[in-house]
Amino acid sequence: MDSDGRSARFSAPDPEDPLERVVVSISQYETYGPTYENDQQNDQPNDQPYAAEDPRDYVDTYRPAYETQHEVPYETHPEAATEPQLPRPLPPTIELPGAFGGRAEARRAARRQKAAERPQAVRRLVPRALVVAFLAGGTTAFVADDKAIELTVDGKPRTLHTFADDVTELLADEGVEVGAHDIVAPAPGTPLTSGDEIAVRYGRPLHLTLDGRRRTVWTTARTVDGALRELGVRAEGAYVSAPRSKRIGLEGLTLDVRTERTVTVMADGRARTVRTNAATVREAVEGAGINLRGQDTTSVPPGSFPRDGQTVTVLRITRTKEVREEPIAFGVRRTPDASLFRGTEVVEQAGQPGMRRVTYAHRTVNGVRSKPRPLDSEVVHEPRTQLVKIGTKPLPAAPADVDDLNWSALAACESGGRPGAVDPSGTYGGLYQFDTRTWQSLGGTGRPQDASAAEQTYRAKKLYVRRGASPWPHCGGRLHT
Structure with missing residues (x-):
């Protein structure tokens, strides 16, 4: 307690805080009773301001308000209130022996005077008591709605007091905005009680x-x-x-x-398993102590990402080159010739093959040679086209008696029935073994063995008309069989 009799917990109130003013006002009314003017003057407390009196001494002094308008109104605001101005007590009664009944009569008169003064003081204190009760009830509700909350926003905690009913209202009051990727615990909308902890974590x-x-x-x-x-x-x-x-x-x-992964590397007939966090297959292979030389590569792209449990095979590659000369086939161009009988072909210009030089690449993978791949080609000399004339002239009709001869028997005897047959000396050729001079004298061109079988038979019949069977001294008798 301080020197004025107030509770120490209400010392030095904040004049700007309405809650402090209310609490101080309540504390004052709880601590002090009414003070009378005569007590202030005499600096003595009134021991029994509301002491009970003998009912027989009570005198009803109540008067309606319209009869007491001369009285000073009471200010109900706690800060503006002043102490009620009660009537000053009468001076002490001088006790005279035998006058008006002595001391007993004097005491009864004093009590009657106090009883007359008390209703007036009570009427003035009733509004003040009602104001105090209202303020005390409002302060209790005010304090009951206040909640102490610990709010942690992105790892930064702070304790605050709030009248918010739930998490959503508290965050709105504090200006904390949350998005779809943020986390609020407890969830928005959760009711609040004093002592709750709320955490907001931003995404x-x-x-x-x-x-x-x-x-x-x-x-x-x-x-x-x-x-x-x-x-x-x-x-x-x-x-x-x-x-x-x-x-x-x-x-x-x-x-x-x-992350760290397990990769197995197969190289040079050995398997090596390593744990690696390499970014590429090449780094994983080198991490296994294997060097890639020259054109060496791996079974998967060296720049690809190595997966956990993957097996990578190292390919040892060697390359060689080979030069080959290859022939170029000549072409054949055929042209019709009306001077030749139908079915006759004469080679006017013999064809000649050309030659090209080709460079091939040979690739050997782990000792196995792959199919050659051509790299370059160069023509050494061009081929020469073969020119052939094709006869279109119709064959002449032979005499009827000549057609009845056994020409097939003659051909079988002379050449074995082969139109392209040539004797060992190279002088005679064809079905009927013409020599070149005789053939050309009969209108033939080129070599007889190059003509068709029909043309050869036609020339043989023409020769028989001229000379009979004498051109075939050994086989001519077959014509009549």
Whole structure:
């Protein structure tokens, strides 16, 4: 208690705080009773301002308001209220022996005077008591609605007092905006009670390349390490492009992560299994202690991303070149000739093949030679086209008696029935073994063995008309069989 009798917890109230003013006002009314003017003057407390009196001494002094308009009105505001101005007590009664009944009569008169004064003081104190009760009830409700809440926004905690009913209203009062990727716990709309803890975690875009696959994810973690744990990424032995303690701002972060994988490398007849977080197959192969030389490569593209459990085969490659000379076939051009009988072909110009020089590449993979692949081609000399004349002249009709001879028997005897037959000396040829001079004298061109069988028979009949069977001394008798 302080020197004025007030509770120490209400000392030095804040004049700007209405709640302090209400509490102080209530405390004053709880602590002090009414003070009378004569008490202030005498600086003595009134011990019994409302002491009970003998009912027989009570005198009803109540008068209606219209009869007491001369009285000073009471100010009901706690801060503007003044102490009620009660009538000053009568001076002490001088006790005279035998006058008006002595001391007893004097005491009865004093009590009657106090009883007359008390209703007036009570009437003045009733409005003041009602104001105090109203303020006390309002203060109790005010204090009951106030809640102490711990709000943590993106890892920054603070304790505040609020009259909000739920989480949504509190966030709106505090100006905290949340989006689709943010987390609020407890959920918006949850009712609030004093002592609750509310956490708001903002979402951050993370442009993540995880084991060669790019994607954008959202995380509420504030560090790289927290984001990896939140996403369930195995960080042990992994390559991370940023320090794990690096903070992730609200604008997000670009992050490259390569987890540790198992890769088997087959090379030179041996298998090697390694754990690696390499970015390419080439790096994984080199990490296994295998060097790629010259044109060596791998069974999968060397620049591709190595997958967990993948088997990579190293291909040892050698290349050689070979030059070959190859012939070029000549072409044949046939032209019709009306001077030749139908079915006759005469080679006017013999064809001649050409030649080209071709360079081939030979590829050997792990000792196995593949099919040659042409790299370059050069023509050494061009081929010469063969020219052939084709007869279109109709065959003349032979005499009837000549047609009845056995020409097939003659041909079988002379050449075995073969139109292209040539004797060992090369002088005679064809079905009927003409020599070149005789053939040409009968109108034939070229060599007889190159003419058709029909033309050869026609020339043989013509020769028989001229000379009979004498041109065929050994087989001429077959014509008449």
